[in-house]
Amino acid sequence: MARTGNKRVFAQYPASSFPFEKEQDMRTRVTELLGIEVPIIQGAMAWVADGRLAAAVSEAGGLGVIAAGSAPIAWVEEQIGIARSLTTKPLGVNVMLMSPQAAEVAALLARLRVEVVTTGAGSPSAFIEDWKAAGCKVVPVVASSALAKRMERAGADAVIAEGCEAGGHIGELTTMVLVPAVCEAVSIPVIAAGGIADGRGLLAAFTLGAEAVQMGTRFLTIEECGISDAYKERVLVAKDSDTVVTGRGSGHPVRGLKNAFARKARVLESDPSLDPDELESLYAGSLRRAVQGDVENGSLMAGQVACLVHERKDARHVIEGLMAKAQQLAACDLDALADANAFHGQAY
Ligand SMILES: Cc1cc2nc3c(=O)[nH]c(=O)nc-3n(C[C@H](O)[C@H](O)[C@H](O)COP(=O)(O)O)c2cc1C
Numbered sequence: 590m591a592r593t594g595n596k597r598v599f600a601q602y603p604a605s606s607f608p609f610e611k612e613q614d615m616r617t618r619v620t621e622l623l624g625i626e627v628p629i630i631q632g633a634m635a636w637v638a639d640g641r642l643a644a645a646v647s648e649a650g651g652l653g654v655i656a657a658g659s660a661p662i663a664w665v666e667e668q669i670g671i672a673r674s675l676t677t678k679p680l681g682v683n684v685m686l687m688s689p690q691a692a693e694v695a696a697l698l699a700r701l702r703v704e705v706v707t708t709g710a711g712s713p714s715a716f717i718e719d720w721k722a723a724g725c726k727v728v729p730v731v732a733s734s735a736l737a738k739r740m741e742r743a744g745a746d747a748v749i750a751e752g753c754e755a756g757g758h759i760g761e762l763t764t765m766v767l768v769p770a771v772c773e774a775v776s777i778p779v780i781a782a783g784g785i786a787d788g789r790g791l792l793a794a795f796t797l798g799a800e801a802v803q804m805g806t807r808f809l810t811i812e813e814c815g816i817s818d819a820y821k822e823r824v825l826v827a828k829d830s831d832t833v834v835t836g837r838g839s840g841h842p843v844r845g846l847k848n849a850f851a852r853k854a855r856v857l858e859s860d861p862s863l864d865p866d867e868l869e870s871l872y873a874g875s876l877r878r879a880v881q882g883d884v885e886n887g888s889l890m891a892g893q894v895a896c897l898v899h900e901r902k903d904a905r906h907v908i909e910g911l912m913a914k915a916q917q918l919a920a921c922d923l924d925a926l927a928d929a930n931a932f933h934g935q936a937y
Contacts, residue, residue: 615912617800618778622726622746623705624679626650627912629791630749631904632782632805633683633707634757634890635659636880637816640671645813645904647678653904654681654707659688662697669701679704681728686711687841699723707749710758710841712736714743730782732760732767734774747778749803754784756806756892759834759844765797772798786894787936788914795915806892812903817882820889823848827895835888839868846889850875899935910937 617628629651631643635658643653655672657665665682672680682703684694687710695716698706706713706720708729720727721744730749731737737748750771752764762770764783772779781794782803794802808814810821823846835854836843845851850871857868872888879887902910914937921929930936 615916619747619780619801622778623652623681625652627908628780628801629908629911630654630681630707630780630801630803631808632755632757632803633657633681633685633709634805634809635685636877637809637814638683639815640668640673641675641815642808642811642813642904643668643680644672644675645811646808646908647672647680648676649903649905649908650678651904651908652679652681652705654683654705656683656685657688657690657694658685659690662690662693665694666697666701669703681705681707683707683709684713684716685709686713692716695719698725712739712743714739717744728780731771732762734767734770737771737775737779741775741777745777747780747800748775749780749782750799751803752781752783753834753844754893755782756809756832756844756890756895759783759842764794768794768797768799784892784894786897788911788916788918789930789936790894791911791915792918795919806894807898807907808904809891809895810898810901811907812901816880817884819882819884820879820887821901823884823889824891824895824898825901827891827898829893829896832891832893832895836872839865843888843890844892846891846895848887848889849885850879850888897936907937913937 615628620628627650631646631653633654633656635656638656643655646653655668682698684691699719702723705726713729717727726746728747729740729745730751740748750767752767753759768781778800780801780803781799785802785804786807791802809824831846832844833847833851834842834844835851838858857863875888879889
């Protein structure tokens with residue numbers, strides 16, 4: 590396609606036009622496996638991803654995921670009920686394996702026969718058999734190809750390969766390297782996460798071999814996300830150098846936006862004489878504080894890609910815009926891609 594011709598095609602999709610024109614479907618093994626319409630998963634986010642957010646994403650055709658985090662079991666059950674009252678489409682729930690309640694949450698999800706279980710921060714091998722027996726699809730998050738292989742052997746249906754650009758708990762490898770490495774290591778489908786927030790990122794992930802993407806940071810600012818306005822505002826104004834990793838010393842690195850909490854954590858972490866309890870009390874409840882509006886003393890978990898998030902629109906707007914943009918880029922010749930990306934404002 591000629592460059593000028595391509596520009597003409599692109600002009601049909603200015604950043605702000607809605608509803609977006611639907612082109613062909615993007616069906617993959619992941620959309621078939623999870624019973625969803627578009628290959629987009631909303632990443633679990635502890636204290637953030639509740640039943641309302643998950644239902645909005647599922648209703649828009651993606652997969653919404655409730656984050657169990659370390660919340661009480663009754664809260665998790667209540668949120669599943671809320672989501673079920675808002676959508677009949679498939680729903681996911683994430684088990685944070687570091688939580689002392691992980692086994693209880695795991696049993697709840699099998700009892701309720703939740704369609705999709707995702708897991709974070711560790712290996713869910715001990716629970717996979719029960720989930721599969723209950724008919725749940727099991728999709729662990731992995732940060733290395735070695736863990737991806739173990740998960741495939743343990744019976745996982747797919748894996749989420751999450752690069753260290755991501756918000757929240759992270760590994761060491763970047764999405765750019767991890768996704769193709771995991772694709773080479775396993776034959777189950779791979780979902781890419783970390784640093785993806787628009788159609789450019791989705792198409793890039795597909796080029797690396799992924800068959801769906803998981804996004805967390807992009808969904809932090811949408812209308813249906815219940816975090817404080819102050820937290821959303823920090824994400825919206827973030828620049829590319831505004832995230833920092835804390836917790837490396839404790840073996841649990843976490844990416845978030847720079848603020849007083851992060852500065853204090855970094856200073857304490859670098860003090861060899863520090864009493865570990867002091868750090869522990871700084872971390873305790875820190876994400877929840879930010880979610881509730883204390884954006885200086887709370888942990889503002891967000892990924893590097895916050896610098897590409899500029900809008901507060903709803904889940905449907907984000908998903909439809911992103912799919913239209915990815916499909917438009919996919920139709921371009923390589924030499925036309927640069928032109929197709931030449932615009933300013935919110936990219937979809
Ligand atoms: C505030 C926040 C909380 C998160 N909590 C969890 C969690 O409880 N469990 C989990 O598996 N991943 C968690 N994540 C990771 C996301 O599910 C997702 O994989 C990640 O955000 C993708 O990278 P991105 O932020 O660049 O989109 C969290 C991320 C954020 C930003």
